[in-house]
Amino acid sequence: MRGDISTSLSGIFMVSITLLAALFKTAFINGWIVRRVLCGYNKPDMVEILRNKSFATRFQILIEIATHGPTIQQRAIAQELSITPQAVSDYISQLEGESMITYLGRSRYQITREGVNWVLKNVREVKAYFDGIDSVINGIVISPAIAEKDIKQGEQVGLKMVNGLLYATADCQTKSTGIAEADAKAGEDVGVRDIQGLIEFSYGLVAVLVVPGIAKGGSRHIDLELLKTRLKGVSYVGAIGLESVAALHRAGIEPDYLYDVSGVVIDAALHGLSSAVVCTEEDVYALVSSLKDRNIEYSLISL
Known part of the structure; x- marks a missing residue:
């Protein structure tokens, strides 16, 4: 019985190591590879044992009893799992009540057939999950x-x-x-x-230049020279809002991006490219929030 559990667990750990190695191997290649893995592409559903901490702790306690029992102290389990002895006691009571383990007296516990079947079921689910992830990653390691x-x-x-x-x-x-x-x-x-190895590059920066909304005068109420100065030498310029487009036209500049500007400049920054966005006051909050969410460094300048 212990041999079956140990063999299955070894399989999980080997798959996990392979998966992590593949992740770290590709994680620094370029931003779109990492996003391609994490955003889906037939990625299997997360299994309960990886999503639910309580579920995972029950699993680990059963493994400790199966591999070190029948004589094993709750304090030893607590130390191994970095949880309190009281928490171990509560979990053991639950497991005993569900017929997952049997209490033999004097710090002696034995995993039952129900417990073994539950463990092996979760082992198979986790292995299937990692196999699915591994297949996704193996498809993009080139x-x-x-x-x-x-x-x-x-x-x-x-x-x-x-x-x-x-x-x-x-x-x-x-x-x-x-x-x-x-x-x-x-x-x-x-x-x-x-x-x-790691590919050397730094994330790009985003300069956000704020234009008043039309109710406050729009592009007519900006410092035109400041706009020209701030955009001098900038390779990529986006515009959010008609007032921003008009402001750029007043400065003799044609914007490179008019649609999904926040997505474009974020993607550019993740690939090491800096850019500027001329943005109306009403749209600044959404833009800045998106930049913060992706940890993109930005500056904010009122025109």
């Missing part, structure tokens, strides 16, 4: 990059971010390297596998 120069299949390449895009370069002195999956000419896309 990352696309743009060949900086001609590259041969099997060649080791360096990886770097340039203007928000991932490039594969023959220079392997970069902190992140990988192996080219195919031949590629300069400018072509190429798959890169066996990626090691």
Whole structure:
């Protein structure tokens, strides 16, 4: 009985280690890979044991009894799980009441057949969950990059971010390297596998320039020279609100983005690109909230 539980648990831990290794291997490749994993793509439903702390604690207590029982003190279980002895006592009472364990007296407990079946059921569910996640991750461990120069299949390449895009370069002195999956000419896309190390780049910044709403005069009541100065040298400019578009036109500037501006500048910042958003007062709160939610650094300037 203990052998079955130990074997199943070993399987869980091995799958978990494999999963975490894959996550950390790809997590620093580029922002869209991480979001692709976490945002779905047939990701299986979270199992109860990973979602419910109480559920997980019951599971762990049963494992402790199965592997160290029948003679095991509640204090030892509490220390192992970093919870109070009183909490262990409460859980054990519940488990005994549900016929998951049997109390044999004098700090002696034995897991019952019902308890074993419950543990193995959850082991299978967790393993299935991790297998599902693992399959998602394995589908994206080959990352696309743009060949900086001609590259041969099997060649080791360096990886770097340039203007928000991932490039594969023959220079392997970069902190992140990988192996080219195919031949590629300069400018072509190429798959890169066996990626090691961290790609060096810093998140971009967002400058938020606030324009009064039309009720307060709109674009007519801004410091036009301040707007021009703040946007000098800025590569990417977004506009939220018609007053902002008019303000930019007064400054002789055509906005790069008019729709889903907050999403665009956040994505750009996550790929190392800085930008500016000219925004009406009414829309500032929503924009700033979105930036804060993604931990994007921003500045706020009233025009």
